[in-house]
Each structure stands twice: as C-alpha cells, then as structure tokens.
Amino acid sequence: MGFDWLLFTVFLGACAAAATTGSMFPPGRWYEALRKPAWNPPNWVFPVVWSLLYLLIAGAAARVAPLEGSAMAMAFWAFQIALNTLWTPIFFGLQRIKAGMVVIVFLWIAVFGAMVTAWQLDPIAGAMLAPYLLWVTIAASLNGAVWRLNPEAASARPVES
Incomplete structure (x- = not known):
C-alpha cells in the first residue's frame, strides 16, 4: 500500500x-x-520552521492513520493539533503568558504521546x-523565559495592541 495523498491532504488541512491562528x-x-532571552529566535524563523513541521506532522498522521491499532496514536494526534491551535490565541490574543505555559506543557505531553505511539506502529512516522x-521544547522554554523575565506582564490584564 502506497502513501495516501488524500489522507495527507486532510491532515495538512x-x-x-x-496555522491560521x-x-x-x-x-x-x-x-x-x-523582555525575551538572548537565544530568542529571529521572527523569520517561526513561519519557516512551522511550515516544515506542519508537513511532517501531516505526513506522520497520514502514515499512521490507516494502520491497524492506530487509535491511540490518532487520539494523541488530535489532542496535539487542538492544543497547537489553542496556544496562539491564549498567548498572543489574550496575552496570557501563564495560561500559555499550561497549554504548552500539555502540548508537549500530547506531542510526546503522538511520537511514541506513532513510533510503535511506524518508526518513520x-x-x-x-x-x-524538539521545537515544542524550545517554544515551552521560550514561554517560560518570557514569563520569568516579565512577571508584571504575566499577571497584568491584557491591553489593546
């Protein structure tokens, strides 16, 4: 059975x-x-990295979804994409640094779960x-650093931007 491009397209959707968030x-x-840490990536890195990651995330799902016993891997995949979608509106939209940290910790757990359960079915996926x-680990570290460096912003009500 070859790679299912229609399935890939659905997961890429x-x-x-x-990504729309x-x-x-x-x-x-x-x-x-x-205030951000000295190791904060330049702004242009984020869309480049996320574009590549979304292709890999969709490709991994397309490889695993049709396999026997993929229910747990796909549940973790669904959980991670939901949390991925949620983080940006919470952190940037609502300007909630601490709540963003909570979401990203659960996102890390969901991605780890998706990776491990996918690996058990298809090591390539x-x-x-x-x-x-790795990127979510960096992002969580950045979220934590921003929280630590900006305690006043972490506890403030959001302002219009």
Missing part, C-alpha cells in the same frame, strides 16, 4: 487550520515590548514527529 493573532506590539517535539 487540520494543520493549516492550526498565527495570522489571526500575530505577536504585535505587546509581544515586541516584552514517529521520527517525523521528533523535530516537532
């Missing part, structure tokens, strides 16, 4: 829906004004999710 809730002036887990 779910990834595109998650990035354009709906851009970082804006609020985020630009926050599991490996395709490893860069995503």
